[in-house]
Ligand SMILES: Cc1cc2nc3c(=O)[nH]c(=O)nc-3n(C[C@H](O)[C@H](O)[C@H](O)COP(=O)(O)OP(=O)(O)OC[C@H]3O[C@@H](n4cnc5c(N)ncnc54)[C@H](O)[C@@H]3O)c2cc1C
């Protein structure tokens with residue numbers, strides 16, 4: 001049902017929503033609606049840049065509890081109005097955009113820390129809390145969530161759960177899904193459910209995992225219990241420069257196969273080392289591929305891990321040692337990459353072709369994507385780094401960039417060019433054994449590839465969606481659902 | 482338009498999320514619109530289509546900004562969203578679109594004289610603005626410190642340094658008022674002007690420069706002045722929590738004087754730790770960080786008159802971060818902040834001056 005503002009039904013629904021969450025927490029003004037019409041996806045940003053109107057919600061509600069969320073969802077079912085959950089709006093995939101109008105359910109009022117359990121080392125919080133605020137609060141007690149993404153200051157914990165987000169220390173401490181103990185979820189029909197209290201059990205399939213990554217299509221995650229960790233006594237970084245990306249990748253993969261358990265590994269290809277890394281660090285670190293890694297924990301253990309890692313880098317792969325200084329530069333500047341002036345921005349057109357694959361395929365994926373983008377779009381630059389590493393493979397944070405002069409002024413043409421690059425690159429990634437994607441999610445941007453990716457298992461996802469959300473009100477049109 | 486001068490800043494901020502955790506208003510209203518990203522995105526919309534300047538919702542949002550400038554201070558390139566909001570307010574006023582409450586308040590301010598009344602000529606003039614006057618304890622504390630330091634001073638009261646008008650967008654009037662205000666201090670032969678309110682300090686330091694007004698006296702915030710007296714403080718301040726001032730920290734990068742004073746007063750705080758952004762120890766830190774503005778809208782000077790409901794929420798936000806409400810003492814460099822916290826919460830608040838006087 002579309003609600004025209006002139007219709008008395010608009011007032012009827014607004015009144016019901018106000019009754020559910022309090023009238024001061026139902027926004028229908030232009031600023032509220034505009035504020036929820038652009039996330040971190042390039043297309044709505046470009047659209048606004050060109051003075052074009054972006055799709056707006058009809059209502060913006062800020063519930064203060066799971067009970068209030070349930071009431072909102074029930075009202076939406078009654079009138080068959082879309083409900084789009086919005087955390088920080090920092091998602092890059094258009095996941096939180098109200099493409100079909102309806103209700104934006106902004107979670108940020110649900111921002112309480114409910115418990116820090118120092119016996120089990122867990123924190124229970126409402127999911128609308130901004131990750132930085134949660135991290136600061138546990139820091140104050142001497143702990144860390146170890147979830148340190150570049151968007152820590154703007155994204156909510158709920159957003160990370162919904163997108164299976166990740167932080168700079170993921171290699172040792174895991175992605176958000178590795179950090180979760182349990183969830184409270186308001187289902188699309190308005191029931192408040194809890195998943196099992198511990199993440200390891202043999203009591204059937206894992207419901208927690210089903211909701212993680214569901215991007216607001218299967219309900220609203222309202223509470224989470226996460227693991228926390230004592231702040232490590234030591235954390236040390238070291239960086240190396242390798243003659244080329246292939247050698248650096250081999251060294252990085254070897255480090256992971258050694259099971260030395262680094263907390264972070266990051267590898268920048270030759271182009272990104274020469275341009276981006278140099279710009280952010282403010283010094284010339286030379287040419288080649290820059291690889292940085294670190295360890296954290298007890299000081300003597302860290303020293304020993306570092307000793308073994310150095311052996312791999314220096315003796316097996318002949319890396320040029322940039323020392324701990326070269327490593328600390330990265331740690332100190334880890335968020336700086338994302339501030340305007342260092343990050344790409346309009347009028348440039350740019351996208352992060354986030355892909356994950358095992359070590360047997362990751363280089364193939366990189367080269368195939370790079371070749372395809374370079375051949376089909378000679379005006380696009382293709383750069384990449386590898387930012388989240390596992391025992392079995394890693395994530396490719398590839399990016400394409402068009403300079404402003406090469407982007408059509410007409411917004412439709414600009415969007416068409418943009419989508420065409422994605423089509424070419426993503427299909428190439430899937431063909432070569434890559435999975436889209438590792439931590440940014442699917443949203444509106446990548447929904448159209450879900451059938452290719454999942455092949456004949458996609459109907460299972462569709463079946464789950466139909467069962468949980470019979471009226472298809474939760475974030476319709478996202479994730480290909 | 483004035484916003485055109487901020488085109489580069491607006492272009493940088495309009496799609497940037499990096500300082501949203503510091504949106505003191507956004508953190509209590511939960512509105513996306515109350516963040517630097519959306520405010521500058523909306524200003525961008527106005528740059529493309531001037532008719533949007535008159536949108537009542539846009540105007541309301543622009544005047545709901547607390548102007549703490551915490552975003553600019555935090556930003557690695559210090560892009561000036563704060564300046565863009567100020568320019569938008571100026572455009573709104575110049576287009577005759579000022580909202581009723583703003584226009585009413587500006588008229589009220591303009592109906593009183595801008596020149597301060599000074600008690601007599603003196604090298605040192607202590608200026609008590611309306612916020613300071615509303616806290617008799619602040620003036621008594623200053624007097625106690627001055628007497629102990631054997632310093633003679635004249636008191637200036639009344640008048641208006643133009644800051645409130647400036648933050649509301651009344652540029653020309655603010656400039657004229659500041660000129661008259663400065664003249665009244667010059668006429669009193671002041672060599673040093675000591676102020677308790679950080680916004681007055683900022684007007685004397687930065688607005689004079691911006692407006693090309695010559696101030697021959699040296700402006701000093703009271704914290705710097707007390708430090709300069711080399712007094713002995715026999716009583717230790719003990720455990721206190723310092724709330725940064727918007728105008729001292731974010732507008733003047735002045736983290737030093739309040740901290741040095743606190744350490745002279747032997748103040749201690751158990752809440753010291755290193756944040757991974759700043760990577761440095763922050764003594765006397767309140768709450769969990771020293772980046773957020775806990776001033777209840779000090780940056781917008783008259784925020785409590787324009788947005789009392791938001792200020793109340795901001796005060797409650799601060800109260801919720803007090804570890805032990807019965808025992809903890811919060812210290813502020815800003816009389817405005819003390820007034821708002823005292824009015825809206827049960828927390829114990831002292832100004833830096835009061836704390837120092839209590840340690841004598
Ligand atoms: C500068 C910058 C740097 C970034 N760096 C990283 C990074 O290092 N690591 C990383 O993982 N991501 C990163 N991102 C992407 C983004 O921050 C993440 O995708 C994050 O998870 C989004 O969280 P959010 O609260 O902003 O969610 P939103 O953008 O508001 O929403 C994202 C999706 O989640 C759904 N959703 C939100 N909250 C809930 C909930 N409580 N229940 C159910 N569904 C919900 C929405 O409907 C939407 O589909 C970055 C983004 C920016 C702007």
Ligand code: SF4
Nearest residue numbers: 494497499500556560
């Ligand atoms: S001030 Fe800096 S960090 Fe804040 S929105 Fe602007 S560019 Fe981003």
